[in-house]
Amino acid sequence: MTDEFTTEIYYDDDADVSTLDDETVAVLGYGSQGHAHALNLHESGVDVIVGLREGSASRDAAEADGLTVATPDEAAKQAGYISVLVPDTVQASVYENAIEPNLEAGDTLQFAHGLNIHYGQIEPPEGVDVSMVAPKSPGHLVRRNYENDEGTPGLLAVYQDTTGDAEERALAYAKAIGCTRAGVIETTFQEEVESDLFGEQAVLCGGVTSLVKHGYETLVDAGYSPEIAYFECLNELKLIVDLMYEGGHAEMWDSVSDTAEYGGLSRGDRIVDEHVRENMEETLEEIQNGEFTREWILENQAGRPSYTQLRQAEKNHEIEEVGARLRDLFAWAEEEDTEDEEDDS
Ligand code: NAD
Ligand code: MG
Ligand code: MG
Ligand code: MG
Ligand code: MG
Numbered sequence: 001m002t003d004e005f006t007t008e009i010y011y012d013d014d015a016d017v018s019t020l021d022d023e024t025v026a027v028l029g030y031g032s033q034g035h036a037h038a039l040n041l042h043e044s045g046v047d048v049i050v051g052l053r054e055g056s057a058s059r060d061a062a063e064a065d066g067l068t069v070a071t072p073d074e075a076a077k078q079a080g081y082i083s084v085l086v087p088d089t090v091q092a093s094v095y096e097n098a099i100e101p102n103l104e105a106g107d108t109l110q111f112a113h114g115l116n117i118h119y120g121q122i123e124p125p126e127g128v129d130v131s132m133v134a135p136k137s138p139g140h141l142v143r144r145n146y147e148n149d150e151g152t153p154g155l156l157a158v159y160q161d162t163t164g165d166a167e168e169r170a171l172a173y174a175k176a177i178g179c180t181r182a183g184v185i186e187t188t189f190q191e192e193v194e195s196d197l198f199g200e201q202a203v204l205c206g207g208v209t210s211l212v213k214h215g216y217e218t219l220v221d222a223g224y225s226p227e228i229a230y231f232e233c234l235n236e237l238k239l240i241v242d243l244m245y246e247g248g249h250a251e252m253w254d255s256v257s258d259t260a261e262y263g264g265l266s267r268g269d270r271i272v273d274e275h276v277r278e279n280m281e282e283t284l285e286e287i288q289n290g291e292f293t294r295e296w297i298l299e300n301q302a303g304r305p306s307y308t309q310l311r312q313a314e315k316n317h318e319i320e321e322v323g324a325r326l327r328d329l330f331a332w333a334e335e336e337d338t339e340d341e342e343d344d345s
Contacts, residue, residue, distance in 0.1 A: 007185050007186050007187065008185070008186040009183045009184065009185055009186075010156065010171055010174070010180055010183070010184040010186070011180050011181075011183055011184075012175060012180045012181055014171060014180065015168075015171035015172055015174060015175035015180045016168075016171075016172055016175070017044050017045065017046065017172050017175050017176045018172075019165075019168055019169055019171075019172035020046050020047075020081065020169065020172045020173065020176065023046070023047065023079075023080050023081050023169075024047045024048075024049055024078050024079040024080060024081070025041055025046055025047065025048050025049070025079055025081040025082075025083060025173070026048075026049050026050075026051050026072075026075035026076050026078065026079030026081070026082045026083065027041070027048055027049070027050050027051065027075075027083045027085055028050075028051040028052075028072050028075065028076070028082065028083065028084050028085055028086050028094060028098070028099075029051070029052070029058075029084070029085035029086035029087075030050055030052055030056075030058035030059075030061060030062045030085075031058065031085065031086075031087070031139070032138055032139035032140065033085045033112050033135070033139040033142070034050070034058075034085035034086075034139070035058075035061070035062070035065070035139060035143065036135075036139035036140065036142035036143035036146070036177065037083060037085060037112075037139075037142070037177050038050050038062065038065075038067055039065060039067070039143060039146075040142065040143065040146045040176060040177040040178055041173070041176045041177060042066075042067060043146070044175075044176035044177075045176075046173075046176050048067060048068070049067075049068045049069070049070055049075045049078055049079060050062045050067050050068065050069045050070070050075065051069075051070060051071065051072035051073075051074070051075030051076060051098070052069055052070075052071070052072065053071065053072065054071060071098070072086075072094055072097075072098035072099070073097070073098040073101070073102065075098075076098050076099045076102040076103075077102040079107075080104070080106065080107050080108065081107070081108045081110065081169065081173070082099060082103075082107065082108065082109050082110065083110045083111075083112075083133075083173070084099070084109065084110065084111050084112075085112055088113060088115045088116060089296075089300050091111075091115075091116045091121070091122060092116055092121040092122055095116070095122045100125075103124070103125060103128050104127075104128075105127035105128065105162070106127070106128070106129075106162070106163055107128045107129070108128065108129040108130075108131060108163075108166065108169055108170075109124050109128050109129070109130050109131075110130075110131050110132065110133060110170065110173065111130075111131075111132045111134075112132065112133065112134045112135070113132070113134055113192070113193070113196065114132055114134075114157065114159070114189035114190070114192045114193040115193050115197075115293065117130060117159055117189050118189045118190055118193040118194075119193075119290055119293045121297070124160065126160075126162065127162050128160070128162060129158070129160060129161055129162055129163050129165070129166035129169065130158070130159040130160040130166075131156070131157065131158045131159065131166050131167075131169070131170040132155065132156065132157040132158075132159070132170070132189060132192060133154055133155075133156055133170055133173050133174045133177070133179065133184075134154055134155040134156075134157075134192060135152045135153070135154045135177065135179055136152070136153045136154055136155065137152050137153070142177060142178065142179075145178055145181075145182075146177065146178040149181075150178070150181065150182070151178050151179060151180065151181025151182030151183070152177075152178055152179055152181075152182055153179065153182045153183050153184070153185070154174055154177075154179035154182070154183075154184045154185070155184065155185050155186075155187045155192055156170050156171065156174055156184045156185070156186055156187070157186070157187050157188050157189050157191075157192055158170065159188075159189045171184070194284075194287050194288060197287045197292065198280075198283065198284050198287055201283055201287070201292075202280045202283050202284070208237075209314075211271075211272075212233050212234050212237065212319070213317060213319060215229075215232070215233035216229045216230065216233045216234065216318075216319045219232065219233065220318070226318065226319075226322045227322060227326060229319075229322075230319060230322045230323055230326055231326075233319075234319065234323060235323075235326075240252055240256075243255050253265075
């Protein structure tokens with residue numbers, strides 16, 4: 001191992017917000033990422049116009065926040081820099097209806113996730129720059145960090161550079177939303193999309209919830225109480241992850257008892273074994289060959305039947321009911337809720 005990173009990392013000194021001085025930036029969508037980008041850009045002195053459909057619930061919010069709002073079509077027309085922050089599943093239709101007709105040579109089309117470009121759902125014309133600035137955090141944190149003079153790490157990628165300025169312009173945007181304060185890593189659309197899908201499917205969202213459910217069911221089926229199983233397999237996970245986040249696996253192993261450390265080290269690979277590794281490789285392959293994305297696009301076109309069913313099954317799992325009851329009974333959850341609300345405001 002060397003201590004050299006394999007990719008470029010950019011900080012505030014590498015970027016200049018005034019690059020966007022003569023530019024109007026259209027932020028399409030005012031959800032998690034959209035509201036954070038629009039407000040941070042605005043407060044960094046960038047000319048912003050938010051693009052939302054007539055009658056969209058987000059319209060009032062954006063106007064109340066003091067931003068100029070127009071339809072996506074009108075915003076794309078006025079702007080030379082278009083940041084696409086509507087949900088990934090509607091981007092192709094928003095592109096076709098509101099963006100493409102308004103693209104001119106030299107415009108920038110920017111994303112916060114590369115799915116639609118990488119899998120060919122959006123094919124921008126030659127002559128426009130196509131880039132990505134993807135904060136590695138939910139939008140409310142991008143906003144909160146900016147307000148606290150802190151940064152949010154992010155990824156930057158250039159897919160198409162016709163002006164020769166694509167990178168410089170994307171860096172200016174990344175600085176204006178606060179990402180270069182923390183550090184921005186250079187990547188490609190392919191790497192960002194495939195690693196993001198893999199991470200959320202195999203480890204972060206899919207892998208973890210499945211591990212928790214199997215652990216919970218194993219204890220409950222063996223006669224242990226659901227409340228104890230909930231604490232051991234779900235609630236304590238947060239404490240463990242906090243330690244890993246702070247200091248890697250080493251800090252976690254240092255903090256738990258020697259018994260926990262020996263038990264975990266000697267049994268972990270039995271639980272998540274070579275077979276799980278093979279399943280991960282298969283999952284990665286479906287991402288790389290486009291099978292997953294094809295399935296997801298068809299699922300949306302069909303009105304999300306499987307998605308609805310999977311969601312319902314997850315909601316009906318006993319651990320959800322036990323958890324809701326316990327979180328109501330114990331004071332710790334309530335205190336954290338209040339804290340979160342205060343932080344969010
Ligand atoms: P979101 O669901 O929170 O917000 C979507 C916004 O788009 C809402 O304001 C909604 O009113 C608007 N919208 C929905 N349909 C529309 C339509 N047909 N036309 C116009 N506007 C429409 O979305 P998000 O989670 O902020 O995701 C936006 C992008 O950011 C996606 O590409 C996503 O992958 C990426 N991203 C999200 C996160 C995250 O943590 N949420 C992190 C990094 C990147
Ligand atoms: Mg335009
Ligand atoms: Mg993702
Ligand atoms: Mg214990
Ligand atoms: Mg120890």
